Amino acid sequence: xxxxxxxxxxxxxxxxxxxxxxxxxxxxxxxxxxxxxxxxxxxxxxxxxxxxxxxxxxxxxxxxxxxxxxxxxxxxxxxxxxxxxxxxxxxxxxxxxxxxxxxxxxxxxxxxxxxxxxxxxxxxxxxxxxxxxxxxxxxxxxxxxxxxxxxxxxxxxxxxxxxxxxxxxxxxxxxxxxxxxxxxxxxxxxxxxxxxxxxxxxxxxxxxxxxxxxxxxxxxxxxxxxxxxxxxxxxxxxxxxxxxxxxxxxxxxxxxxxxxxxxxxxxxxxxxxxx
Amino acid sequence: xxxxxxxxxxxxxxxxxxxxxxxxxxxxxxxxxxxxxxxxxxxxxxxxxxxxxxxxxxxxxxxxxxxxxxxxxxxxxxxxxxxxxxxxxxxxxxxxxxxxxxxxxxxxxxxxxxxxxxxxxxxx
Numbered sequence: 001x002x003x004x005x006x007x008x009x010x011x012x013x014x015x016x017x018x019x020x021x022x023x024x025x026x027x028x029x030x031x032x033x034x035x036x037x038x039x040x041x042x043x044x045x046x047x048x049x050x051x052x053x054x055x056x057x058x059x060x061x062x063x064x065x066x067x068x069x070x071x072x073x074x075x076x077x078x079x080x081x082x083x084x085x086x087x088x089x090x091x092x093x094x095x096x097x098x099x100x101x102x103x104x105x106x107x108x109x110x111x112x113x114x115x116x117x118x119x120x121x122x123x124x125x126x127x128x129x130x131x132x133x134x135x136x137x138x139x140x141x142x143x144x145x146x147x148x149x150x151x152x153x154x155x156x157x158x159x160x161x162x163x164x165x166x167x168x169x170x171x172x173x174x175x176x177x178x179x180x181x182x183x184x185x186x187x188x189x190x191x192x193x194x195x196x197x198x199x200x201x202x203x204x205x206x207x208x209x210x211x212x213x214x215x216x217x218x219x220x221x222x223x224x225x226x227x228x229x230x231x232x233x234x235x236x237x238x239x240x241x242x243x244x245x246x247x248x249x250x251x252x253x254x255x256x257x258x259x260x261x262x263x264x265x266x267x268x269x270x271x272x273x274x275x
Numbered sequence: 276x277x278x279x280x281x282x283x284x285x286x287x288x289x290x291x292x293x294x295x296x297x298x299x300x301x302x303x304x305x306x307x308x309x310x311x312x313x314x315x316x317x318x319x320x321x322x323x324x325x326x327x328x329x330x331x332x333x334x335x336x337x338x339x340x341x342x343x344x345x346x347x348x349x350x351x352x353x354x355x356x357x358x359x360x361x362x363x364x365x366x367x368x369x370x371x372x373x374x375x376x377x378x379x380x381x382x383x384x385x386x387x388x389x390x391x392x393x394x395x396x397x398x399x
Contacts, residue, residue: 090354095324
């Protein structure tokens with residue numbers, strides 16, 4: 001089974017939920033796909049040793065001697081990664097999305113491709129039984145998709161896979177969700193939380209994934225805003241993690257709260273058993 | 276000689292300078308010899324990425340010789356340099372296009388030889 005934990009809004013508790021969930025279950029393979037700022041390692045504490053692999057993508061190079069300045073590639077590129085300046089086509093590899101379209105469209109065959117490093121993957125196959133994978137994007141790179149799709153190739157079907165998704169509801173989050181069997185949407189009981197929960201719901205509905213909601217920083221007097229929305233739309237609320245100083249303090253010290261409050265392991269197990 | 280000044284609106288010489296380059300609202304194009312001013316809307320503002328690159332392309336296509344703006348990032352600067360467009364920054368509190376033009380003619384604006392700020396996509 002593959003479960004993606006996503007949220008729409010950043011800072012709602014994706015990583016808190018994903019890591020504590022992972023530590024409550026057996027036979028888990030954990031993927032941190034928030035490659036712009038992976039931080040689950042702070043809680044799961046992997047030892048990567050020299051387990052590291054570079055992720056490459058292809059970017060165009062222009063053979064200026066073959067180029068006749070027709071500009072078709074420049075006009076084609078939706079990401080402004082090519083510009084016709086002076087008599088030459090200038091390539092901006094950092095904004096190129098590696099679609100390969102320019103190479104296809106060039107009538108002069110003047111475009112070839114070269115490899116460019118976009119980030120890396122690190123792993124620890126055994127953190128007390130948990131298998132951990134993390135992707136990290138090179139600073140300045142525009143797209144995290146190549147790293148997320150690469151890391152997903154490591155998914156083992158016999159494992160219980162938990163994917164900590166990037167925030168937002170754009171391409172990287174979709175990439176982290178599209179192959180999963182279930183989506184856990186983490187939210188907080190605030191208007192902002194609700195707003196972005198709606199966007200996350202739209203995403204999983206479009207992908208046709210079964211899903212449920214976990215309310216983080218839950219407070220009885222505040223939860224209504226999320227509960228009303230979920231009830232109205234028939235969305236199950238799987239769990240509420242209370243807004244408690246003890247949980248916040250453990251988080252600030254990099255300690256997953258299930259380790260200090262083991263009854264939460266049972267609660268997380270129950271969530272998965274009932275899916 | 277064609278001088279381009281980034282502007283927030285397109286009313287004329289009194290238009291306010293837009294200190295952004297890639298996402299400036301308008302480009303005021305001044306033909307220094309003919310003293311003519313025309314505006315073009317900056318189509319690059321709607322780009323999700325690479326607005327500075329597209330704006331540099333736009334200026335190159337208009338055969339601009341020089342640009343006056345507030346800030347230029349690394350990607351835009353690389354493009355402008357390649358296109359042979361000189362870049363000047365407003366540094367003495369110039370508010371309008373006219374202010375910029377006057378300061379430029381008086382030689383008070385400094386030509387920059389590199390990007391004035393980091394890009395918006397990260398540190399590269």
